[in-house]
Amino acid sequence: MSDFTSSFWSGYVALLTIVGIVGCLVLLWVTARKKVIGQADNTTGHVWDEDLREMNNPLPIWWVGLFIITIVFAAVYLVFYPGLGSRDGSLGWSSAAQHKAELEQARSELEPLYQRFAAMPVEQVAGDAQGMAIGERLFMNNCAQCHGSDARGSKGFPNLADADWLHGGSPEKITETITRGRNGNMPPMAAAVGTPEDVKNVAHYVLSLSGSPHDSLRASLGKSKFGACAACHGIDGKGNQTLGAPNLTDGIWLHGWGENAIVNMVTQGKVNQMPAQEDKLTPAQIHVLAAYVWGLSNKPARAAP
Amino acid sequence: MSEPHIATHEVSLYASARKIYPRSVSGVFARWRWALVWITQIVFYGMPWLEWGQRQAVVFDLGARRFYIFGLVLYPQDFIYMTGLLVISALSLFLFTALAGRLWCGYACPQTVYTEIFLWIERKVEGDRSARMRLDNAAFSLEKFVKKWFKHLLWIMFAMWTGFTFVGYFTPIRELGMEFLQTRMSSWEVFWVFFYGFATYGNAGFMREQVCKYMCPYARFQSAMFDRDTMIVSYDPGRGEPRGARARLADHRAQGLGKCVDCTLCVQVCPTGIDIRDGLQYECIGCGACADVCDTVMDKLAYPRGLVRYTTQNGMTRGWTRAQMLRRTLRPRVLVYTAVLLAVSLVVAFGLALRTPFKVDVVRDRASLARIVDGGRIENVYRLQIMNATEAVQRYRIEASGIAGLAVHSDASAEVGPAESRWVALRLQIPFDAMPPGSHPVRIDVGQADGDAHVSEKSVFIVPR
Numbered sequence: 001m002s003d004f005t006s007s008f009w010s011g012y013v014a015l016l017t018i019v020g021i022v023g024c025l026v027l028l029w030v031t032a033r034k035k036v037i038g039q040a041d042n043t044t045g046h047v048w049d050e051d052l053r054e055m056n057n058p059l060p061i062w063w064v065g066l067f068i069i070t071i072v073f074a075a076v077y078l079v080f081y082p083g084l085g086s087r088d089g090s091l092g093w094s095s096a097a098q099h100k101a102e103l104e105q106a107r108s109e110l111e112p113l114y115q116r117f118a119a120m121p122v123e124q125v126a127g128d129a130q131g132m133a134i135g136e137r138l139f140m141n142n143c144a145q146c147h148g149s150d151a152r153g154s155k156g157f158p159n160l161a162d163a164d165w166l167h168g169g170s171p172e173k174i175t176e177t178i179t180r181g182r183n184g185n186m187p188p189m190a191a192a193v194g195t196p197e198d199v200k201n202v203a204h205y206v207l208s209l210s211g212s213p214h215d216s217l218r219a220s221l222g223k224s225k226f227g228a229c230a231a232c233h234g235i236d237g238k239g240n241q242t243l244g245a246p247n248l249t250d251g252i253w254l255h256g257w258g259e260n261a262i263v264n265m266v267t268q269g270k271v272n273q274m275p276a277q278e279d280k281l282t283p284a285q286i287h288v289l290a291a292y293v294w295g296l297s298n299k300p301a302r303a304a305p
Numbered sequence: 306m307s308e309p310h311i312a313t314h315e316v317s318l319y320a321s322a323r324k325i326y327p328r329s330v331s332g333v334f335a336r337w338r339w340a341l342v343w344i345t346q347i348v349f350y351g352m353p354w355l356e357w358g359q360r361q362a363v364v365f366d367l368g369a370r371r372f373y374i375f376g377l378v379l380y381p382q383d384f385i386y387m388t389g390l391l392v393i394s395a396l397s398l399f400l401f402t403a404l405a406g407r408l409w410c411g412y413a414c415p416q417t418v419y420t421e422i423f424l425w426i427e428r429k430v431e432g433d434r435s436a437r438m439r440l441d442n443a444a445f446s447l448e449k450f451v452k453k454w455f456k457h458l459l460w461i462m463f464a465m466w467t468g469f470t471f472v473g474y475f476t477p478i479r480e481l482g483m484e485f486l487q488t489r490m491s492s493w494e495v496f497w498v499f500f501y502g503f504a505t506y507g508n509a510g511f512m513r514e515q516v517c518k519y520m521c522p523y524a525r526f527q528s529a530m531f532d533r534d535t536m537i538v539s540y541d542p543g544r545g546e547p548r549g550a551r552a553r554l555a556d557h558r559a560q561g562l563g564k565c566v567d568c569t570l571c572v573q574v575c576p577t578g579i580d581i582r583d584g585l586q587y588e589c590i591g592c593g594a595c596a597d598v599c600d601t602v603m604d605k606l607a608y609p610r611g612l613v614r615y616t617t618q619n620g621m622t623r624g625w626t627r628a629q630m631l632r633r634t635l636r637p638r639v640l641v642y643t644a645v646l647l648a649v650s651l652v653v654a655f656g657l658a659l660r661t662p663f664k665v666d667v668v669r670d671r672a673s674l675a676r677i678v679d680g681g682r683i684e685n686v687y688r689l690q691i692m693n694a695t696e697a698v699q700r701y702r703i704e705a706s707g708i709a710g711l712a713v714h715s716d717a718s719a720e721v722g723p724a725e726s727r728w729v730a731l732r733l734q735i736p737f738d739a740m741p742p743g744s745h746p747v748r749i750d751v752g753q754a755d756g757d758a759h760v761s762e763k764s765v766f767i768v769p770r
Contacts, residue, residue: 031319032317032318034317034318035315035317036315036316036317037314037315038316040314056316058316058317058319058320059318059319059320059519060319060321060322060515060518061319061320061321061322062515063319064319136728137728144670144671144672144688144730145672146672147672148670148672148686148730149670149687149688149728149730150686150715150730150731150732151730152676152686152732153672153673154672154673154674154676155673155676157672157673
């Protein structure tokens with residue numbers, strides 16, 4: 001057990017446990033055999049404040065029986081379940097294993113529900129009211145933490161409700177993104193672009209691509225330096241979905257807009273990650289979730305009559 | 306004060322329980338107790354079989370966290386009503402105790418009720434007090450074996466049915482019956498049927514008065530609610546003493562005896578095994594069995610009834626009449642308990658009657674504080690949890706107010722299925738320069754699309770710097 005730096009502490013705790021249980025047993029044994037002097041008037045003989053007498057109200061003997069049952073229970077429990085220092089119980093039970101078993105059970109119980117959707121293409125699930133209701137819940141529980149409850153994202157987290165896609169918006173690509181995750185990597189490009197002045201010029205050129213306010217002189221100077229960026233973002237700056245390189249000509253700025261944001265991006269680069277969900281969600285769940293996400297920006301297909 | 310000399314002897318630290326064989330009793334208080342046994346048990350065993358529309362009338366669905374009580378659908382958020390119910394129960398207990406002692410213990414407490422039923426079974430199989438004592442003292446015989454086992458069989462069957470009924474409040478009882486017939490009850494259902502059944506069997510069959518004496522806290526704090534005008538079951542020593550046996554037609558006054566013939570029937574019928582003639586004791590559950598049996602003895606001797614009777618301490622010491630004692634029920638303690646009880650009951654009843662048939666929680670979205678969208682408008686995202694407390698599909702309209710130009714930009718209406726709760730994403734926008742940077746209070750109003758009920762919740766709108 002990693003909590004203990006040496007086995008001493010495990011032994012120490014186990015010893016305390018055993019001494020505690022045996023101590024209770026000894027106490028019970030001693031008190032059950034002990035006789036005390038009783039008074040004929042059924043008081044304990046203790047008198048306080050001149051005339052307050054304590055009645056003798058002995059504990060019923062069955063209470064001792066209950067006490068012994070708890071001791072037997074403790075002993076049996078410690079044999080079968082973890083509890084004695086770092087010893088695993090002989091049943092091999094652990095809370096992690098129980099959680100896993102419950103998860104498996106829940107999955108097998110939910111499987112028939114998802115089976116109906118597994119046979120449908122994503123476009124059709126997106127048109128199914130029950131499918132979208134399940135998809136919405138999956139999204140709220142698994143995706144909304146980053147992409148927002150309305151799926152419109154925020155800085156650094158892409159908007160999933162528009163038609164702009166970093167890695168492609170086809171049902172297959174969305175499924176792939178959810179299953180395997182994505183790594184976005186913009187390397188620091190300042191050295192390739194040139195001097196800090198060149199970087200600033202490139203930034204203005206990039207701004208000009210989407211018609212954003214910019215310095216046209218700097219933009220024209222920066223155009224020639226854009227070659228370093230074109231390898232991923234393309235000569236025309238429209239990006240490349242196979243590489244996950246964003247389109248620079250639309251008005252969508254995932255990591256911030258304006259000269260400063262772009263200069264920072266070029267000089268420092270950025271690594272961004274969409275975590276893979278395949279360990280958390282079943283393929284059937286991902287299928288329904290992909291339909292929900294796809295349906296946010298597409299018209300769903302009508303269900304086959 | 307000098308210490309009086311008292312004889313001493315050796316005693317153990319623990320007391321072994323003495324088995325009590327209550328003699329059967331009939332009379333007005335016994336009839337009341339049986340009436341309450343019938344009423345409480347018809348409700349308990351019958352309730353799960355009542356249907357309400359397409360479902361069981363009273364069912365507590367722990368898995369889905371919905372509690373159905375006839376037309377009501379309660380959420381865990383409605384726990385305040387449970388609190389209200391418990392406060393009402395506690396105040397009722399105070400009131401009844403102040404009026405007439407341990408009425409609850411003697412007539413309606415499940416411990417008393419089930420003990421009464423188990424005793425009835427025991428009496429039918431083994432006979433009354435003396436027969437039972439004889440049987441227990443007899444050597445092992447086939448008759449003893451058969452009687453004992455038959456009694457336990459009946460007890461266990463009754464106890465298991467009780468456990469089954471109890472679980473039937475949590476799993477619809479007809480479904481539970483089918484599960485039982487097809488032997489596919491879940492392990493927790495099996496556990497609770499057995500656990501509740503075992504508790505009934507053990508408490509009503511074996512523990513009996515031990516539960517009242519050693520486990521129940523109520524017995525120990527009842528004295529806080531008693532006063533000199535509380536009606537309690539009491540022996541009238543002034544009338545009864547000196548006690549003693551006498552010939553039926555003899556003049557007891559000439560023999561220097563009181564009305565008590567010392568037949569000890571009051572001790573024999575007592576379910577907790579005390580002698581009421583020793584005065585008020587914490588073991589006394591106020592069942593009135595001793596009063597009932599004493600009245601039958603008094604009748605036989607043509608003495609006036611009520612040597613053991615419900616009376617007050619004032620009534621006993623000052624010799625008050627019944628009317629005088631009844632007048633004292635309108636004392637401040639009773640009036641205050643009644644007023645508070647009525648007030649709480651009214652508040653709970655009105656609260657239930659006027660409750661909106663849905664609930665709304667507003668949570669600001671955790672992902673983004675605020676964002677700037679097309680046209681420089683500022684957008685905040687919220688999550689509404691809308692909980693439908695009706696059993697029909699409901700449509701709700703969503704409105705927001707608090708800032709000039711504040712508008713809902715997501716779907717302004719939402720549909721929630723019967724007894725379902727749904728998270729709805731809500732986007733609110735304001736014009737670019739409508740508000741300075743900072744956080745501004747807004748109200749989000751959710752109302753029934755086809756009704757008047759609405760819920761207004763507070764939240765904030767954040768404008769970034």
